[in-house]
Amino acid sequence: MPLLKVNHLTKNFGGLAAVSNVNLSLETNELIGLIGPNGAGKTTLFNLLTGVYEPSEGTVTLDVLGKEHVLNGMKPYKIADMGLSRTFQNIxxxxxxxxxxxxxxxxxxxxxxxxxxxxxxxxxxxxxxxxxxxxxxxxxxxxxxxxxxxxxxxxxxxxxxxxxxxxxxxxxQPKVLFLDEPAAGMNPQETAELTELIRKIQKEFQITIVLIEHDMSLVMEVCQRIYVLEYGRIIAEGKPEDIKNDPRVIEAYLGGEL
Incomplete structure (x- = not known):
């Protein structure tokens, strides 16, 4: 079974669906990218997965020694103890x-x-x-x-x-590490060093890493799979080369950036 599985995850704020019917599947020791335009719901999704917000609908399950544990309703410190840890956009x-x-x-x-x-x-x-x-x-x-x-x-x-x-x-000692825009505010040299550091973390700690990042060169270089969010929905998922050439992703987010 997947290490972390997200089924039909939805978060409503009043009449606005910030995250809508999101499905994710993360395996052990994967390096996953989560990209999308500002306001797409990326950080809200991280907040749902780490217990900052409780889902309006859907489930988050974590595999612990072959047994599925539903994380819905758990406090953030309990989820961290289960093996999900994160950084933040603002340090x-x-x-x-x-x-x-x-x-x-x-x-x-x-x-x-x-x-x-x-x-x-x-x-x-x-x-x-x-x-x-x-x-x-x-x-x-x-x-x-x-x-x-x-x-x-x-x-x-x-x-x-x-x-x-x-x-x-x-x-x-996380099983899954969520990095929320770790390259934000960094110069090109610092970003290059961060790229190598992320690779080093995965190699040394053998953990799954999920990366929100707007620096597409970093994402395409280190990530094995990428999910793309737009208006709170997943519009594409695949290997970097597939995402790079997906017409819908280009229209929604990448444009002429790559």
């Missing part, structure tokens, strides 16, 4: 906390130490804390942030803030 770091603390907060969702152990500071508490800090350093090293451990998040350059947000999402 949402804890700006007055250090790089280390930003990632530790995310990793703490997997910490199973009891309240009593944490309050009384048993030896197991300090051992677990050391293990988590070691894992954080290993993660930061992959992203070239190991020398910024004690830097406040707000003092990082823009590109490094983007990378830190991805590290924080990965610290929850």
């Amino acid at each position: 949402r770091l804890f700006k007055d906390l250090t790089v280390m603390d930003n990632v530790l907060i995310a990793m703490n969702s997997k910490n199973k130490e009891g309240i009593l152990t944490s309050i009384l500071r048993f030896p197991s508490f300090y051992k677990k804390e050391e293990e988590m800090e070691k894992k954080v350093l290993e993660l930061l090293a992959i992203f070239g942030l190991e020398d910024k451990v004690q830097t406040l998040a707000k003092n990082l350059p823009y590109g490094e803030q983007r990378r830190l947000e991805i590290v924080r999402a990965l610290a929850t």
Whole structure:
């Protein structure tokens, strides 16, 4: 069965259908693109899949060890614990906390130490804390942030803030990582580095990545399959070459861009 399956997903705001009858199927270790014009419903779809919004209709199911779990109605933190994590269009770091603390907060969702152990500071508490800090350093090293451990998040350059947000999402040990316009605001060099970074994440972490992005060169270069949204509906799905040459997609979104 698919890792994540979306059936007839719909979200209405008053009389407006922001997402309408969307069907998606994601396999393990895929790199999927989600494209479409501004206002097409891409971020709303991410919000539905990660529990920020509850669907008006339809279901979202996640395969966990061969068993389907319906995610409808779950709180975002529960969905994150099930294995879905994300970044945001507008960076949402804890700006007055250090790089280390930003990632530790995310990793703490997997910490199973009891309240009593944490309050009384048993030896197991300090051992677990050391293990988590070691894992954080290993993660930061992959992203070239190991020398910024004690830097406040707000003092990082823009590109490094983007990378830190991805590290924080990965610290929850996701099965599916949703990246919402990670190249937004980046210059060409930063975008090229991000392209390689996305490839590296998929290779090292063996997870499914779903990417919302307006930079079509990035999408076409890294994605294995692409879904196209227009007015909240999927109008096309396929490999990059198929999407690139689809007349309806060209008319709705790509134009002469490719």
